[in-house]
Amino acid sequence: RKEVEQDPGPFNVPEGATVAFNCTYSNSASQSFFWYRQDCRKEPKLLMSVYSSGNEDGRFTAQLNRASQYISLLIRDSKLSDSATYLCVVKRNTGGFKTIFGAGTRLFVKA
Amino acid sequence: EAGVVQSPRYKIIEKKQPVAFWCNPISGHNTLYWYLQNLGQGPELLIRYENEEAVDDSQLPKDRFSAERLKGVDSTLKIQPAELGDSAVYLCASSTVGRNEQFFGPGTRLTVL
Numbered sequence: 001r002k003e004v005e006q007d008p009g010p011f012n013v014p015e016g017a018t019v020a021f022n023c024t025y026s027n028s029a030s031q032s033f034f035w036y037r038q039d040c041r042k043e044p045k046l047l048m049s050v051y052s053s054g055n056e057d058g059r060f061t062a063q064l065n066r067a068s069q070y071i072s073l074l075i076r077d078s079k080l081s082d083s084a085t086y087l088c089v090v091k092r093n094t095g096g097f098k099t100i101f102g103a104g105t106r107l108f109v110k111a
Numbered sequence: 112e113a114g115v116v117q118s119p120r121y122k123i124i125e126k127k128q129p130v131a132f133w134c135n136p137i138s139g140h141n142t143l144y145w146y147l148q149n150l151g152q153g154p155e156l157l158i159r160y161e162n163e164e165a166v167d168d169s170q171l172p173k174d175r176f177s178a179e180r181l182k183g184v185d186s187t188l189k190i191q192p193a194e195l196g197d198s199a200v201y202l203c204a205s206s207t208v209g210r211n212e213q214f215f216g217p218g219t220r221l222t223v224l
Contacts, residue, residue, distance in 0.1 A: 008151070032211055043202060043215035044154065087153050091211065096167055099144075099213070101153030 003027055003100050006088050010106035017078045021105045023071040023088030032091040033064055035073050038104065039084045047073075047086070078109045113137065115216035117203050123222045129191035132219045136184065136205030143180060144213065145188050146202040154202055160186065193223045 006023045013019050025033075033050035048055065050062040050071055061074040071088055088102035116135040124130050136143050141162050146154035157176065159167040162183040171178065175194070180186040190197055200220050204213040 004153075034211065043217055045215070046212045049211065098167065099156065101146075101155070103151065103153045 001026065002103070004088055004090050004102040006102040006105045008103060008105060010108055012108045012110060013078055014110050015078055015080060017109075018074065018076045019078060019107065020075075021073045021086055021088075021107075023073075023102055025069050025071070025088075025090045025100075027090070027092055027094070028069065029094045030069070030090045030092040033071050034089040034091070035062060035071075036087040036089055036101070037084045038087055044087055044101075075107075080109050080111060083107055083109045115203055115205055115214055117216035117219055119219055120217060121220050121222075123224065124193055125224050126195055127192040129189065130193050130221065132188045132201050132203075134186045134188070134203030134216060136186075136203070137214055140205035140207045140214070141183065142206045142208070143186050144204040144206075145178060145186070146204065148200045148202055148218070157188070193221075195223050197221060198223045
């Protein structure tokens with residue numbers, strides 16, 4: 001079992017839809033959590049950090065449930081430009097910092 | 112501000128040949144990472160440098176992979192000899208102390224024939 005697991009998708013949604021991605025992590029020592037976005041054949045870029053209280057950035061909302069070791073990303077009013085792979089990222093400090101990337105969830109937003 | 116620079120962008124070699132990738136991180140970023148990304152997977156860490164010190168190379172296949180960051184700035188990742196299974200995108204990233212965000216370069220797409 002991988003340390004960070006995501007539903008690979010793909011998620012195919014129409015413009016304007018709301019879509020949610022889930023991510024689970026297995027190491028309870030994980031401290032920091034992020035969502036990165038990766039466009040096709042491009043490099044990953046930070047989308048947002050995930051805070052314990054939950055946080056929102058425009059149409060994007062991230063949630064963290066430490067008890068269930070679960071992270072989510074909600075995208076409202078999907079745009080064509082949201083089509084990308086969304087990578088769940090976990091950072092832990094067990095004998096040194098380590099950043100673990102999930103395999104990513106692919107999203108296709110259709111007109 | 113210039114981003115992370117990597118070269119070459121693409122490389123095609125035959126198996127058993129050597130290959131080297133170069134990375135120039137964002138100015139002032141003391142932490143440098145090399146990742147390997149296979150199709151449909153997330154980046155997997157090969158090595159992490161804090162300045163010129165390799166602080167995590169536990170996932171680097173040391174029988175054929177080597178890396179250096181001699182002056183704590185640019186870095187080179189080498190594979191010798193390359194195998195078919197090494198075909199992947201090699202990403203370099205950098206970050207600065209106290210900041211979680213990693214900035215990635217465009218990557219080098221390696222094809223081993």
